[in-house]
Amino acid sequence: MQHITVLGSTGSIGNSTLDVVARHPDKFSIFALTAATQVDGLMKQIQRFSPKYAVLVDEDCAKSLAERVAAEGLDTQVLSGQAGLIAVSEDERTDSVMAAIVGAAGLMPCMAAARSGKKLMLANKEALVVGGTCFMAAVQSGGGTLLPIDSEHSAIFQSLPENRDFWPQRVDKIVLTASGGPFRTRDIQTLSQVTPEEACAHPNWVMGKKISVDSATMMNKALEVIEAHYLFGVQPDRIEVVIHPQSVIHSMVQYVDGSVVAQLGTPDMRVPIAFGLSWPDRVASGAAPLDFSKVPPLTFQAPDPQRFPGLALAWQALLAPAGTTAVLNAANEVAVDAFLKRSIRFDQIHMLNQHVMERCVPDNPRTEADLLDVDAHARRTAREMLVNIAH
Ligand code: NAD
Ligand code: MG
Numbered sequence: 136m137q138h139i140t141v142l143g144s145t146g147s148i149g150n151s152t153l154d155v156v157a158r159h160p161d162k163f164s165i166f167a168l169t170a171a172t173q174v175d176g177l178m179k180q181i182q183r184f185s186p187k188y189a190v191l192v193d194e195d196c197a198k199s200l201a202e203r204v205a206a207e208g209l210d211t212q213v214l215s216g217q218a219g220l221i222a223v224s225e226d227e228r229t230d231s232v233m234a235a236i237v238g239a240a241g242l243m244p245c246m247a248a249a250r251s252g253k254k255l256m257l258a259n260k261e262a263l264v265v266g267g268t269c270f271m272a273a274v275q276s277g278g279g280t281l282l283p284i285d286s287e288h289s290a291i292f293q294s295l296p297e298n299r300d301f302w303p304q305r306v307d308k309i310v311l312t313a314s315g316g317p318f319r320t321r322d323i324q325t326l327s328q329v330t331p332e333e334a335c336a337h338p339n340w341v342m343g344k345k346i347s348v349d350s351a352t353m354m355n356k357a358l359e360v361i362e363a364h365y366l367f368g369v370q371p372d373r374i375e376v377v378i379h380p381q382s383v384i385h386s387m388v389q390y391v392d393g394s395v396v397a398q399l400g401t402p403d404m405r406v407p408i409a410f411g412l413s414w415p416d417r418v419a420s421g422a423a424p425l426d427f428s429k430v431p432p433l434t435f436q437a438p439d440p441q442r443f444p445g446l447a448l449a450w451q452a453l454l455a456p457a458g459t460t461a462v463l464n465a466a467n468e469v470a471v472d473a474f475l476k477r478s479i480r481f482d483q484i485h486m487l488n489q490h491v492m493e494r495c496v497p498d499n500p501r502t503e504a505d506l507l508d509v510d511a512h513a514r515r516t517a518r519e520m521l522v523n524i525a526h
Contacts, residue, residue, distance in 0.1 A: 137163050137412070140223045142244055143235035144168040145176040147343045148258040148284065151404045152233050152412075153180065159418055167223035169236075169244075172196045178203055181211050187228070188212050190219035192240075220244040225251040233284070233411075234259040237345050238468050239461075239510050242266055246503055249273035249281070256411035258284040260362045261468070265461040265506055271365055273503075281366070282411040287311050287359055288366055289407035290385035290398035295367070302367065308389040309369050311359055312379040313438065314339050316350040319380060323442055329481035331474065339382040339402045348471045352484055353438065357449035358467075361460045364453055371453040376446060378436045383425070401425055445485045448492065458497030458509045465513035466491035469521065478525040487524065491517045 139156065143149045149170075156163040169190035170177050177200060181189050189204070189211050191197040197215035204211050214222060224232050224244040231254035234245050241259040246266065248255045250273045257263060263270050274281045283289050291309055295302060317336055318326060335347040342350070349355035360374050385407075387397040400406050401423050409420035438446055445467075452459040469491075470484040479487065495516050497509045 136161075138166040138228060138230045139163055139233060139412075140167040140169070140226070140229045140231070140248075141165065141233045141235065142169050142220060142224065142241060143233075143237065143259070144180055145170040145173040146235055146237065147341065148233070148235035148404060148408070152235065152408050153184065155405050155409045155412060155418075155420055156184070158421055162418065163412060166226070166229040169220055169223065171240075174200050174203070181209060182207075185209070186211055188214055188219075188223050188226075190214045190223055192216060192220065217243055221247040224248040224253070227251075230254060231256060231412075233408075234262060235284075237261070237343055239265045239464060242270075242503070242507070246270065246273050248277075249279060250277045252277035252279035254280045254282065256282050256284050256408075260285055260358050261464050263365050264358050264361045264464045265510055266503070267365055267457070267460055267506070269501070269503055269506060280414075282414055283362075283366055284404075284407050284411050285359060285362060286402070286404065286407050287386040288362060289410055291363065291367065291388055293398045293410070294386070294388040294396040302369075305390055306369065306388055307373070307391045309363050309367060309374045310387040310389060310395070311356060311363060311374065311376050312382070312384050312386050313353065313356045313376055314350070314382045315378040315380050315438070316353065318351055318442070319378065326442075327480050327482045331477065334474070334481060338380075340404070344475060345468070345471055348474060348484075349467070352445045352481070353443035354445045354448075354467050354471075354484070354488070356438075356443075357446050357452075358464065360446075360449035361453060361463075371450050376438055378438050379433065381431050381433055383430055383433055399425060445488060448485075448488060452492065455492070456497055456499070458500040458506060459492060461500070461506050461509045462495045462497060462513040463488060463492050465510045466517045469514055469517035473521055473525065479521065483524055487517055487520060490520055494520075 165184040165186045167188040172193045201213040225247040232248040235258045241262040245262040334351040382402040403422035405420040452463045466488045470487040473479045
């Protein structure tokens, strides 16, 4: 029996994880569930999965959840704050941690899980983009396993040789596929008028708001390029992005002999989630199998740098001083939040990201604390710049 902590259980990935878990009660049980503020959502999950712990980051929300848990006579213990997230991530009674918090807020619990040698299933790409080599070193020192949940990285992991030692000499290129999001064919002149509702309406996936906006700007793919660099140890010039609007091929590995290995499937996050939960075994995910008689023609095109200027920031950040990927991530979190609140325009997300990256040059951050300082400084800079551009 695998005892699982789900960080960010009330979100899109969190709910899909619980859907797969519920299909295999003989294999998986829930140790802890966590969320930011969602009292009702977490209460329903507690009733269904009876975890040992539930964590709400917000203190007041945690208090009202604890009252409701007590009123129903349930056994779940309620914790709060970052301390609560860290406690359930490193507890010796949990075997694996699904990291499905959105943003850099997930860094500390991820690091705690990594250091204590858990099987860490990583959906929370921002944590790795901020943590970088420090994050990978924590995985190494803990002796646990890091499994990607992002569909592209799960596809790459499945297309790579099992033995990591063979990767450098055999792999020529990692090819990340991207759907191109909702604005792939929209008139570029009108991108400044995009509303949050339009940006969140993704053609192929239903996801949280932050990653939906990131998919529309293709900053999501930029974060994924950085994620691939750290996860697989590939140099930035060996990572390529190709637009593939049907989202059937989830990514590919090109070998030195010219052979390309890809992973395919219906666009349903339960597939990479089930893979992460059961690896190296396989279990049913609930996703519909691919019906080749109905699959539309698969097409590919290079991303247009004018339409998606944010994509190039990934390579710029990877070639800049260490810690710059954390700067880019922080700027983007502030920018997306401001866009969702209608304080800045869609096209200003990129402007802000670029300016903050130019302004904030990290001074060789080494530890998690250094990286959190870099993150905080970039956020402050982004907020100052926002004042000048907000309408
Ligand atoms: P979401 O917004 O639907 O859910 C986020 C979860 O994190 C919620 O449970 C929320 O309560 C919690 N949370 C939010 N802020 C928090 C904070 N400050 N501290 C602690 N908890 C907090 O997001 P999502 O779409 O499920 O995405 C989660 C992560 O997975 C993101 O990093 C995203 O990039 C990645 N991801 C998502 C998908 C997808 O299909 N949704 C696919 C690939 C990767
Ligand atoms: Mg992805």
